[in-house]
Amino acid sequence: MRLLVIEDEQKAGEYVQRGLTESGFVVDLARTGPDGLHAATTGHYDLIILDVMLPDMDGWQVVTELRRTIETPVLFLTARDALNDRIKGLELGADDYLVKPFAFAELLIRVRTLLRRGPMRELDVIRIADLEIDVPKRRVSRGSMRIDLTAKEFMLLHLLAKRSGEVLSRPLIASQVWDMNFDSDTNVVDVAVRRLRAKIDDPYEQKLIHTIRSMGYVLEARG
Structure with missing residues (x-):
């Protein structure tokens, strides 16, 4: 290549x-x-x-x-x-x-x-089930409900969403969102995912962020 x-x-x-x-x-x-x-x-x-x-x-x-x-x-x-x-x-x-x-x-x-x-273009709007992410406007919603995120939460959600269906490891997430080498003794990624879930998933019946044991996290609509 x-x-x-x-x-x-x-x-x-x-x-x-x-x-x-x-x-x-x-x-x-x-x-x-x-x-x-x-x-x-x-x-x-x-x-x-x-x-x-x-x-x-x-x-x-x-x-x-x-x-x-x-x-x-x-x-x-x-x-x-x-x-x-x-x-x-x-x-x-x-x-x-x-x-x-x-x-x-x-x-x-x-x-x-x-x-x-392979070649891919960044989408301005990402939709997964009833989740909508307007990237340029940094606006997130599920259904008709607006969801307010911090800058880091938005980066984490955007990373998971643009690679929807792909299991992302904790080291990869740490390097992409925090520019840090992942230390197995730190739980920064897990804490951030929990906080994101509290806003994106907990109020809704359909869950989008899933934990893959010993591997990482994936955002996708199931069922």
């Missing part, structure tokens, strides 16, 4: 390119936003790894332009770990993000996961 890395830091770009090449991928490297955009729109790539802070044209602008014409999966690399920055990247059309510094093993897992999923 052919990958495009858009990264202006020479050492970081070469590190990612070398590691992915040794893992069996064909990898091209671009060092500016315009060069990366040109390569992405004129060549055929299975995945684009895109740094946010780029010269001439930042990653936000690049992914916005990409989504006008192609649906190639995009993985953001960013040193900006503010919640709003991560949400912004996903809303603009990125499929995943990884905060610097990162372990190459984690990058490789993210790459392989996105390649298995």
Whole structure:
């Protein structure tokens, strides 16, 4: 498979390119936003790894332009770990993000996961049974009832919903929602899921968030 890395830091770009090449991928490297955009729109790539802070044209602008014409999966690399920055990247059309510094093993897992999923576009509105999530407006409802969520609760629900039917492990949830390596001694994920269930599931007969023993959680309509 052919990958495009858009990264202006020479050492970081070469590190990612070398590691992915040794893992069996064909990898091209671009060092500016315009060069990366040109390569992405004129060549055929299975995945684009895109740094946010780029010269001439930042990653936000690049992914916005990409989504006008192609649906190639995009993985953001960013040193900006503010919640709003991560949400912004996903809303603009990125499929995943990884905060610097990162372990190459984690990058490789993210790459392989996105390649298995294939091209996909982020939906503005996600509907599962009577649950509706308006992503741009950050609005959640079940039936006619509006549900108020915190920022973290929304990120958790959005993650579960956009991958509905897929069992998500606690380490994956922790890395996506909290940018942390999961420690088996912490119950942060379980506590967050319980709080989300109290709002999303407990008042309703049909339950949508399910626990898969020893594996994780899945959001889906059953029965």
